[in-house]
Amino acid sequence: METSKESNSTVRNNREGLKGWLNPARYGWERVSYWFQRLTGLFLLIYFIGHVYETSSLTGGQAAWNALLALTQTVQGHIFLILVIGASTFHSVNGIRLIFTHGGMGLGKPGRPDYPYDALSLNYRQKSGIWISLILAALAMLYGADVLFGTK
Amino acid sequence: MNELIKRIKMFRNNHPAGDENADNEKNIREKINLKVFRTNGKSESHFDTFEIPIMRWTTVLDALLHAKSYCDSSIGIRYSCRMASCGSCGMKINGIPRLACYTKISELKGGIVSCEPLANFPQIRDLVTDFSVFFNHHKQIQPFIQNENIQTEDREVLTEYIQKPEDVDKYLQFSYCIKCGLCYSACPTVATDTKFPGPQALSQAYRYSVDNRDNALGKRQNIIDDRHGIWRCHFAGSCSAVCPKGVDPALGIQLLRGHMLRFSKNEQKLAELQDRGLDKS
Structure with missing residues (x-):
């Protein structure tokens, strides 16, 4: 028998907390979608706050507006905007999928479970919504990159 | 009665005791390292690793009971039916919540099987949690x-x-x-x-x-x-x-x-x- 001190978590409560959100791949596509939806939501919130701050600079006159706008014209600014495009596309399309699934639509009807007990709600009909969201987000980011980095 | 004794003798002649062991030897595929989370709620928690011989059908619960029988009898584990009906032996196996009696080691990847108590349940001792x-x-x-x-x-x-x-x-x-x-x-x-x-x-x-x-x-x-x-x-x-x-x-x-x-x-x-x-x- 070997003994190793690999974990120091003697938390009696043993709640996973935000740590439980990490490694979403272990539970399948729905958990990945859950994780992306949150991540993109937080990212868009940060963008929204920045966006309000940016537009409010108009009150400081044309020079202040141009100075702030110049920030988005850098390579880093473009990358940030491409991420915004991807995040907003995924969040919107996946959000529509979630509106339907949260009402039980596209999940199928309950029945008699049989071995190997594949969950009906994790079917390909609703799962394809996640893949479509990811593909559309990737396409939107590619198009955004093409426009922002000047080939168009 | 004599007929029965004759049949038993015949069966013993055809199936010597050594054969059973040979069959078992054939079925033992490999050994795995079973990492078991240990805590008593007072001292620092840690993992104990046990080397367990496994067969094609060995479940994680079988491996844990082997460790408890032959390596460390103090391992805290809750189980009952061994057939996925009572729901007692739930634990995190290789990071995913599973029933130990319903998880065959041959279905898991790698030579290390890690067993931890279920997350989101207060720990009592080792793999036993408070429901x-x-x-x-x-x-x-x-x-x-x-x-x-x-x-x-x-x-x-x-x-x-x-x-x-x-x-x-x-x-x-x-x-x-x-x-x-x-x-x-x-x-x-x-x-x-x-x-x-x-x-x-x-x-x-x-x-x-x-x-x-x-x-x-x-x-x-x-x-x-x-x-x-x-x-x-x-x-x-x-x-x-x-x-x-x-x-x-x-x-x-x-x-x-x-x-x-x-x-x-x-x-x-x-x-x-x-x-x-x-x-x-």
Whole structure:
């Protein structure tokens, strides 16, 4: 028998907390979608706050507006905007999928479970919504990159 | 009698004791390292590693019991039926909540199998966790048939509850829940919100709500229609992914929410009838 001190978590409560959100791949596509939806939501919130701050600079006159706008014209600014495009596309399309699934639509009807007990709600009909969201987000980011980095 | 003794002697001659051992040797495929989480709630927790010989059919529970029998008898583990019916041996195996008796080592990847107590349950000792909060959530949603219109006191007028097979199909899969707590452990909302009832309790709320013998849907809706209630489920689907009995708690929760949101036209009609006092069900 070997003994190793690999974990120091003697938390009696043993709640996973935000740590439980990490490694979403272990539970399948729905958990990945859950994780992306949150991540993109937080990212868009940060963008929204920045966006309000940016537009409010108009009150400081044309020079202040141009100075702030110049920030988005850098390579880093473009990358940030491409991420915004991807995040907003995924969040919107996946959000529509979630509106339907949260009402039980596209999940199928309950029945008699049989071995190997594949969950009906994790079917390909609703799962394809996640893949479509990811593909559309990737396409939107590619198009955004093409426009922002000047080939168009 | 003589015939029987003769047959036993013949069988022994044909199957010498050594053969049985040889068969076992053939079936032992390899050895694995079993990492077991150890804690007594007082000192620092750690992992103990045991080398366990495995066969094709060895389950994680078999391996743990081997370790308990031959390596360290102090390993704390809860188990009972060994056939995925009692829901006692739930634990995190290689990071995913599973039943130890229902997980064959040959189905797991790699030569190391790690066993930890279920997340989101307070630890008691080693792999044993405290289910009292989980059971409280279950009790809170009143998991029993309630119907004040049915006379149960007077034996003279007692009648049968008539159900068609289609009526049973609506809730049968949810009644297969063995309360193993795997869904509760996998749920990301439970991980961050201690007041959230969890997938098990919410799916049971649906199970009794669609049972045509029950008419306490409104009562249960009042319990789960809360800021820490059904609306905190975001359909991560992890509960259904880990459920060993095909209960599919995520489906039950979404269907119940759809019902509460009057998503389908049928639900809208029912709600209108209820508002006008015409629906007696």
